[in-house]
Amino acid sequence: MSASTRSGPQLxxxxxxxxxxxLLHRRDMYGYEIVAELRRSTEGAIDLPEGTVYPALRRLEREGLASGYWVEAPGAAPRRRYYKLTQAGEHALATGMDDWHRFKVAADAVLGQ
Amino acid sequence: MSASTRSGPQLxxxxxxxxxxxLLHRRDMYGYEIVAELRRSTEGAIDLPEGTVYPALRRLEREGLASGYWVEAPGAAPRRRYYKLTQAGEHALATGMDDWHRFKVAADAVLGQ
DNA sequence: TCTAGGTACTTGGCAAGTCTATGTATGACC
DNA sequence: GGTCATACATAGACTTGCCAAGTACCTAGA
Structure with missing residues (x-):
């Protein structure tokens, strides 16, 4: 055996x-919009393909962190599946940001800022 | 098709x-030491099990970013496999830190600091 | 002497996340 | 009619992270 008991998730x-x-904390959004918004607001630094985002959204829904609903788009464009944070999602976001912050500080310490 | 051309790795x-x-940039280290040092210097915030670190070291070696060498331990303790950054490793570190910094800024922007 | 615990590395195998590529369908525009 | 943009979906490959277990040796203590 080896390796002590591990604690929380490792991010x-x-x-x-x-x-x-x-993103969903700000407002309800749909997949395609998330891809675009992420790319736009990070100036391309974070550029997730649809193949990453859609499965992620389904994951969040499956885990009860977000709930999706269909909205017919204006005109006759493809309908959109919007997602809304659940209460559990809000909680997970808070916890996750905490983890993220700790990880960031720790990683920067290791990397020398 | 969809999603424009993707750029670098996504961190x-x-x-x-x-x-x-x-860590290897500071000095040559061996696996077990890395596990301990990571845990120590991040006060437990980053606590990687051996099953993560040893494969990672082999990966780095396979990719030419680090080179390993055996050192007989003082006394008669188990020998240690030290790793040293290669020039390619130094370069990858610089690039990686750049990516990390950009990612951090972008993620914080998305998360609202 | 027997046991326990620390050091140190290794490996098999699963679970999960990411990405590429491709597909469907529609409407707008030239 | 062809191309582009919107919008969602998914199969399959690849990579990583981690648990779990094992090997081997040494030291300390009862």
């Missing part, structure tokens, strides 16, 4: 899920 | 590899 897995939670 | 992939590179 870096589901980090993108946290970002999505952060 | 959060190989983030732990970056931390290891950061």
């Amino acid at each position: 870096s897995r589901g980090e993108f899920g946290l970002l999505v939670l952060g | 959060s992939r190989g983030e732990f590899g970056l931390l290891v590179l950061g």
Whole structure:
């Protein structure tokens, strides 16, 4: 045997899920919009493909952190699946931001700022 | 098709590899020492099990970012496999820290600091 | 002497997340 | 009619992270 007892989650897995939670905290959004908004607001620094975002949204929904609903788009564009943070999602966001902050500080310490 | 051309790596992939590179930049280290040092210097915020660190070291070596060498331990303790950053490793560290910094800023912007 | 615990590395295998690529469908524009 | 943008979906590959277990040796203590 080896390795002591481990504690909380190690981040870096589901980090993108946290970002999505952060966006949904502002307002309800749909997948395609999230991709665009992420790219826009980070000036391309974070550029997640649809193949990452859609599964992430389904994950969040499956885990009860967000709930989705269909909205017919104006005109006759493709309908959109909007997602809304649940209360559990708000809580997970708070916890996740805490973890993120601790991780950031720790990583910076290791990397020499 | 969709989603424009993607650019560099998205970080959060190989983030732990970056931390290891950061440690090796200070001085040559061996696996068990890295586990302990990471835990110590981050006050437990980053606590990687051996099952994560040893494979990571092998990965770095396979990719030419670090080179390993055996050292007989003083006394008659188990021998240690030390790792040293290669030039490519130093370069990858610099690039990785750049990416990390950009990611951090972008993520904080999304999360509202 | 027997046991426990620390050091140190290794490996198998699963679970999960990410990304590429591709597909569907629609409407707008030229 | 062809192209582009919107919008969602998913299969499959790849990578990572981690648990769990094992090997081997040494020291300390009962």
